[in-house]
Amino acid sequence: MSLLTDLQWRYATKKMNGATVPPEKLAYILEAARLAPSSSGLQQYKIIVISDKALLEKVKGLAYNQSQITDCSHLLVFAAWDGYSDARISSVFDYMMDERSLPHNTMDGYKKVIMELYERSGPEWQAHHAAKQSYIPFAMAIAAAAEQKVDATPIEGFLSDKLDELLKLPSSGYRSTVLLPLGYREEAGDWLVKMKKVRTPMAAFVTEMTLADAADTAELPMAQNLDVYIQD
Numbered sequence: 001m002s003l004l005t006d007l008q009w010r011y012a013t014k015k016m017n018g019a020t021v022p023p024e025k026l027a028y029i030l031e032a033a034r035l036a037p038s039s040s041g042l043q044q045y046k047i048i049v050i051s052d053k054a055l056l057e058k059v060k061g062l063a064y065n066q067s068q069i070t071d072c073s074h075l076l077v078f079a080a081w082d083g084y085s086d087a088r089i090s091s092v093f094d095y096m097m098d099e100r101s102l103p104h105n106t107m108d109g110y111k112k113v114i115m116e117l118y119e120r121s122g123p124e125w126q127a128h129h130a131a132k133q134s135y136i137p138f139a140m141a142i143a144a145a146a147e148q149k150v151d152a153t154p155i156e157g158f159l160s161d162k163l164d165e166l167l168k169l170p171s172s173g174y175r176s177t178v179l180l181p182l183g184y185r186e187e188a189g190d191w192l193v194k195m196k197k198v199r200t201p202m203a204a205f206v207t208e209m210t211l212a213d214a215a216d217t218a219e220l221p222m223a224q225n226l227d228v229y230i231q232d
């Protein structure tokens with residue numbers, strides 16, 4: 001099966017049957033998410049896995065009672081950093097340098113550049129930037145689930161502030177961003193399962209551009225070259 005066949009097979013499952021996803025399939029999906037790229041490699045997000053039915057009942061109440069929350073096997077809650085700090089970034093970079101047997105100060109110049117950018121951009125931008133990153137492992141998990149023939153429903157329809165409170169996320173500096181129940185479709189009760197998958201036609205989705213199509217603005221020189229900040 002090719003990735004495209006798997007992506008055709010998957011859909012935002014509206015009704016799940018309560019069957020359990022085997023641990024090896026769950027591990028595969030989580031590993032695909034873990035391998036996602038992230039801005040500066042910070043992995044400024046994490047995944048909380050919930051299979052406790054009593055907790056899922058509470059989560060459902062914060063997610064417009066969407067039935068997949070309790071009929072799934074496992075609920076993945078994607079959560080992102082609520083902001084950037086020198087300590088947070090340093091701890092990731094220190095770990096990275098340890099894993100690569102490099103001195104901790106190897107990326108100090110680069111770290112300074114991104115920290116200045118983050119500080120200049122403000123706390124709201126920071127939380128938004130981190131939240132955007134969490135959608136990359138989210139998409140990887142969706143694709144990996146499809147490959148494993150596990151159904152998944154992307155869910156943004158929930159009260160994130162209330163869920164954060166329930167899962168005690170603020171005390172650890174995280175905010176929930178998006179949910180992904182994993183399970184198996186209950187075809188009989190699912191209005192979407194037989195519907196055609198509809199996407200924007202390729203011709204409208206993809207636009208090729210040349211310089212002739214671009215605005216006639218002056219060249220915008222970059223003041224900084226990130227390469228020079230990585231010290232050998």
Ligand SMILES: Cc1cc2nc3c(=O)[nH]c(=O)nc-3n(C[C@H](O)[C@H](O)[C@H](O)COP(=O)(O)O)c2cc1C
Nearest residue numbers: 010011012013014066153154155156157158178197
């Ligand atoms: C970020 C995001 C949030 C979504 N939120 C919900 C949701 O709360 N409930 C739901 O039933 N579907 C939700 N969807 C599913 C979309 O409606 C669905 O993916 C889209 O219509 C395309 O259909 P398909 O996934 O079946 O191909 C969401 C999808 C994404 C990517």
